[in-house]
Amino acid sequence: MNYTLKVVEIRKETEDTVTLCFKQPGLKKIKYLPGQYLTLIFRINGRRYIRPYSFSSCPGIDSFLEITVKRVENGLISNHVNDVVEVGDSIEVMPPMGDFIYHEEYQFTDIYFWGVGSGITPLLSIIKYILAEKPAVNVHLNYGNRNLESTIFKDRIEALKSKYSERFIIRHFHTKLMVDESNPYLIQGRIDQEKALDILGEHDGETAHYICGPAGLKESVKSAIQLKFGKIDHVYSEDFELVKDPKDFENIHTQSVGLVFQGNSHAIEVVKGKSILEAALNADIELPYSCQTGNCSTCKGTLISGEAKMIGLTKQRDDLSANEYLLCCTHPLTENVHIEI
Ligand SMILES: Cc1cc2nc3c(=O)[nH]c(=O)nc-3n(C[C@H](O)[C@H](O)[C@H](O)COP(=O)(O)OP(=O)(O)OC[C@H]3O[C@@H](n4cnc5c(N)ncnc54)[C@H](O)[C@@H]3O)c2cc1C
Ligand code: FES
Structure with missing residues (x-):
């Protein structure tokens, strides 16, 4: 279930970075661990954009939920947050996610x-x-x-x-x-x-x-x-960004991919270099996603036919079964790829 949070303070950290401070919701407080991230959802000119931002606040120490956003050159949402978002705005967010956290089980000095x-x-x-x-x-x-x-x-x-x-x-x-x-x-x-x-x-x-x-x-x-x-x-x-090695794309070609989402069938063109998620979003199919780095599993789909490969994953994902793919880093290898999500 998503939340809607109100921006109660904006702090300018540097020339190109701001911190948004959100008030906790009145009824159901958002629980998070230090190091996790909050995923913000924006609608701009009718299109949905989803971006994760790590908490810069710490639960139990900071009373607001805080994220800190640095401008990326030509970046849509990082510049929107720096230029357009104001105190009093309400922003839809997903529940906190992420495994970049302190491990209580180890005792390092x-x-x-x-x-x-x-x-x-x-x-x-x-x-x-x-x-x-x-x-x-x-x-x-x-x-x-x-x-x-x-x-x-x-x-x-x-x-x-x-x-x-x-x-x-x-x-x-x-x-x-x-x-x-x-x-x-x-x-x-x-x-x-x-x-x-x-x-x-x-x-x-x-x-x-x-x-x-x-x-x-x-x-x-x-x-x-x-x-x-x-x-x-x-x-x-x-990782804030997926790092792709051009060598991994040598056997990838532009393909038409069949996608079944919420019971509707679509045929999308997946251009070489773009992931199936990016191609679907460009075709205005609002697939679920968050991190876009192959970490959170929000974009997980099932391969029904054809062959595909995931590119750019930095962590081993033993939790995925043989036909499960993270669409933010999945690229078709053959012509007849069909995915259901
Ligand atoms: C788990 C996680 C936590 C994150 N936490 C933070 C955070 O705390 N603070 C923060 O400022 N950002 C954070 N990010 C990055 C953030 O989610 C966005 O990717 C970033 O703000 C760019 O979004 P955009 O819409 O402005 O750019 P887009 O419009 O999506 O991209 C524009 C161009 O910038 C490039 N680009 C995208 N992301 C980056 C990047 N991070 N650095 C350099 N170039 C980039 C793209 O390749 C593209 O060419 C985090 C990302 C992840 C996955
Ligand atoms: S969006 Fe997080 S794994 Fe794909």
């Missing part, structure tokens, strides 16, 4: 967070939770931005540092700034494998890692973890 740009949102939510609720855990935040001005939540991170100075270790990485030698928290350049390895050099025990940022960040941090510890364990990542 040191947890590392690796983020770039808007990737800080779920990290901050989890960090606030750990600092407040897990006094035995040290939190290491490694956060990359262009410069100080473009650093989302810089003041809130500083406030947390003042409150939890012993347990909160911060390193800011700035690509567009000559480093001030007197500031030990500021490092020039990107978070690459070498810098990640330097940071990990200080620690020998078991660690957990949360990564949210571009594919390059994830690769650098994972390879540093592999080099340092000889294995990649307890490494969790959230």
